Amino acid sequence: MKKMMIAFAAVALSALAFMPAQVLTIGSPMPDVANISMQDVSGKQVTLKQLxxxxxxxxxxxxxxxxxxxxxxxxxxxxxxxxQQQQIGVAVLNPNEAYRSKDDSFEAMATYAKAQGYNWAYAIDKNHVIADAFGATRTPECFLFDSKGILVYHGAIDDSPSDADAVSRKHLETAIQELKKGAAISVPTSKSIGCSIKRLSN
Structure with a gap:
């Protein structure tokens, strides 16, 4: 019985070690990850600070x-x-480290970005360090920061992630418009619906 308890505790601690930090709350500054170098599909190294x-x-x-x-x-x-039209920097990060040798390899990312016509950074979040720092759990999941690096919106693109025809409110677009006007974000958070991030413990 004692051995079973010890084994269970070890498994629990191992799982906790791979849990992301608590989700970044509205009004929080960007975590200390802005200078982490990431491999972009362009072949260049980029950082959130640069973007x-x-x-x-x-x-x-x-x-x-x-x-x-x-x-x-x-x-x-x-x-x-x-x-981009509003002169806001854009960073799309792929944190699926457990799938890096599969569908989310660098080569697959480059192919996907080309097929989608991406003209912004699409970079590897190696070991999901940035996702962990933000407390991100899903793909897709959005975090909008103001010019001072303060989080003003977190969540989904709109209110109908599974059905584009049923969208009644574009959360992220509205947040960008309000940010540009210097107004308070009327809906600063929404629920991200998507696939779980494939962390190394998964």
């Missing part, structure tokens, strides 16, 4: 094959292009 503009930064955790990512492909391109 941040004077108007802020939109970070989206995503991947190649999650059904919810696929359902949101058109909306993803639309909102990221919109963010």
């Amino acid at each position: 941040t503009t004077g108007n802020g930064l939109l970070v989206m955790f995503s991947c190649n094959t999650c059904p919810y990512v696929i359902k949101n492909q058109a909306r993803t391109k639309e909102i990221l292009s919109y963010a």
Whole structure:
């Protein structure tokens, strides 16, 4: 019995070791990960600091094959292009480290980005360090920071992740508009619906 208890405790501690930090709350500064170098599909190394503009930064955790990512492909391109038009930096990060030798390899990411017509950074979040620091759990999942690096919106692109035809409110687009106006974000959080991030413990 004692051996079983010890084994159970070891498994529990091991699982906890791979749990992400508590999710970043609205009004929090960006965690100390802005200078971490990441491999982008362009072949260059990028950091969140480099990608941040004077108007802020939109970070989206995503991947190649999650059904919810696929359902949101058109909306993803639309909102990221919109963010760029508003001179907000864009970083799409792939944290699926457990799938790095499979569908979320660097080569697969590069192929996916080309097929999707990405003209923004799509980089490897190695060992899901940034996802862990943000407390991200899903793909897709969005974090919008203002010019001072303060989180102003966290959640989904809109209120109908599984059905584009049923969208009644574009949460992220509205948050970007309000950010640009210097107004308070009317809906600062929403529920991210998608595939779980494939962490190394999964």
